[in-house]
Amino acid sequence: xxxxxxxxxxxxxxxxxxxxxxxxxxxxxxxxxxxxxxxxxxxxxxxxxxxxxxxxxxxxxxxxxxxxxxxxxxxxxxxxxxxxxxxxxxxxxxxxxxxxxxxxxxxxxxxxxxxxxxxxxxxxxxxxxxxxxxxxxxxxxxxxxxxxxxxxxxxxxxxxxxxxxxxxxxxxxxxxxxxxxxxxxxxxxxxxxxxxxxxxxxxxxxxx
Amino acid sequence: xxxxxxxxxxxxxxxxxxxxxxxxxxxxxxxxxxxxxxxxxxxxxxxxxxxxxxxxxxxxxxxxxxxxxxxxxxxxxxxxxxxxxxxxxxxxxxxxxxxxxxxxxxxxxxxxxxxxxxxxxxxxxxxxxxxxxxxxxxxxxxxxxxxxxxxxxxxxxxxxxxxxxxxxxxxxxxxxxxxxxxxxxxxxxxxxxxxxxxxxxxxxxxxxxxxxxxxxxxxxxxxxxxxxxxxxxxxxxxxxxxxxxxxxxxxxxxxxxxxxxxxxxxxxxxxxxxxx
Numbered sequence: 155x156x157x158x159x160x161x162x163x164x165x166x167x168x169x170x171x172x173x174x175x176x177x178x179x180x181x182x183x184x185x186x187x188x189x190x191x192x193x194x195x196x197x198x199x200x201x202x203x204x205x206x207x208x209x210x211x212x213x214x215x216x217x218x219x220x221x222x223x224x225x226x227x228x229x230x231x232x233x234x235x236x237x238x239x240x241x242x243x244x245x246x247x248x249x250x251x252x253x254x255x256x257x258x259x260x261x262x263x264x265x266x267x268x269x270x271x272x273x274x275x276x277x278x279x280x281x282x283x284x285x286x287x288x289x290x291x292x293x294x295x296x297x298x299x300x301x302x303x304x305x306x307x308x309x310x311x312x313x314x315x316x317x318x319x320x321x322x323x324x325x326x327x328x329x330x331x332x333x334x335x336x337x338x339x340x341x342x343x344x345x346x347x348x349x350x351x352x353x354x355x356x357x358x359x360x361x362x
Numbered sequence: 363x364x365x366x367x368x369x370x371x372x373x374x375x376x377x378x379x380x381x382x383x384x385x386x387x388x389x390x391x392x393x394x395x396x397x398x399x400x401x402x403x404x405x406x407x408x409x410x411x412x413x414x415x416x417x418x419x420x421x422x423x424x425x426x427x428x429x430x431x432x433x434x435x436x437x438x439x440x441x442x443x444x445x446x447x448x449x450x451x452x453x454x455x456x457x458x459x460x461x462x463x464x465x466x467x468x469x470x471x472x473x474x475x476x477x478x479x480x481x482x483x484x485x486x487x488x489x490x491x492x493x494x495x496x497x498x499x500x501x502x503x504x505x506x507x508x509x510x511x512x513x514x515x516x517x518x519x520x521x522x523x524x525x526x527x528x529x530x531x532x533x534x535x536x537x538x539x540x541x542x543x544x545x546x547x548x549x550x551x552x553x554x555x556x557x558x559x560x561x562x563x564x565x566x567x568x569x570x571x572x573x574x575x576x577x578x579x580x581x582x583x584x585x586x587x588x589x590x591x592x593x594x595x596x597x598x599x600x601x602x603x604x605x606x607x608x609x610x611x612x613x614x615x616x617x618x619x620x621x622x623x624x625x626x627x628x629x630x631x632x633x634x635x636x637x638x
Binding site: 216244253254260297299324325 | 424536537582
């Protein structure tokens with residue numbers, strides 16, 4: 155807790171799932187009387203961060219999308235079966251795209267969700283069961299032709315292109331409010347004359 | 363199902379007196395579709411004709427540059443009933459300045475689409491292409507595929523029909539497209555296809571009606587150059603709309619799951635107050 159009783163989420167992995175103490179709230183319509191609202195105040199823990207690692211495989215649907223897992227910094231907690239979500243902020247848009255490119259500029263959506271403890275492939279089939287680990291998070295190109303198109307241009311120019319995102323991870327709040335945890339990590343996809351490099355936080359995968 | 367309407371273009375006077383902004387580039391109507399989609403939050407698709415070598419830019423990196431004048435008020439328009447008249451005004455200006463490439467706006471079950479008119483007979487004779495790509499009749503076998511797998515199937519049917527390559531593409535990286543399409547936590551498949559030969563645009567519209575997220579398309583074509591044959595790319599993507607973040611800064615966000623009917627509950631994103 156902070157000096158004035160405020161919860162500092164960045165220093166405390168624990169907090170009481172949000173919600174003020176129960177209070178009387180006047181009912182708005184017809185009937186008289188009061189209803190009570192109370193949110194859960196049971197103890198709900200959150201990870202303090204996470205560490206990414208490349209699984210070593212690529213999507214079976216999209217061969218230029220790499221699979222990553224993430225180990226949660228859990229302390230003594232077991233986060234299995236808790237839900238994880240992502241929120242990606244674009245730091246640098248698609249520098250492979252150029253005016254006249256037949257491919258629309260690429261971007262990352264923020265709609266990946268995972269369940270801690272069960273790692274699933276791109277079809278949602280469980281492939282491993284590491285405690286306090288979630289995945290797979292697939293990052294990379296869906297369209298092989300687009301990748302080849304841009305790689306060919308990079309081979310001609312000797313430059314590299316790609317995009318950079320900041321990825322913020324959050325976890326469900328035990329029935330209360332979900333919460334961001336850890337510090338945001340980088341998400342990078344780069345094409346150069348050799349091939350593709352995908353980076354998630356501290357881990358990378360290459361395909362040449 | 364497909365229900366196209368062509369709009370009469372009667373906006374000469376309004377356009378003449380309105381404050382306008384010029385968009386110049388290889389795909390000015392495509393860029394305009396992006397910008398209007400962002401502020402109108404309404405699907406606006408864009409299609410190109412099959413280009414000839416003479417359509418290639420001097421840099422060889424796409425179609426040659428063109429311009430279109432757009433009323434500035436169009437970007438501020440919040441009255442959806444006025445959308446048609448603004449689009450009509452755009453077409454008047456574009457068609458007046460580009461005699462070799464005439465466009466129309468059609469209304470689909472999903473929104474609007476900028477679609478090229480048939481090109482002049484002299485151009486058709488040279489390119490051998492009399493119809494716009496998505497007017498071609500296709501038959502897609504009914505199969506179980508992912509959302510993007512269905513887009514690929516339409517593109518393959520077009521490729522077989524036209525005799526040149528039409529690629530399917532989505533600008534969303536990773537697994538995003540399939541999840542946004544199915545509205546599920548993981549990529550799930552769905553049974554879809556056409557029972558008979560239908561125009562490709564109708565097939566695409568019918569497919570996207572099944573999506574849990576509003577989508578639009580950009581059919582971009584690459585003119586032939588010395589090294590490469592012409593080809594087209596069917597880009598399908600959710601809408602990226604403009605909004606303000608908590609600090610009041612303009613940001614673009616992807617519209618997600620706005621058409622969900624039976625989407626499973628997903629973890630709610632935390633409020634900014636809990637951002638670390």
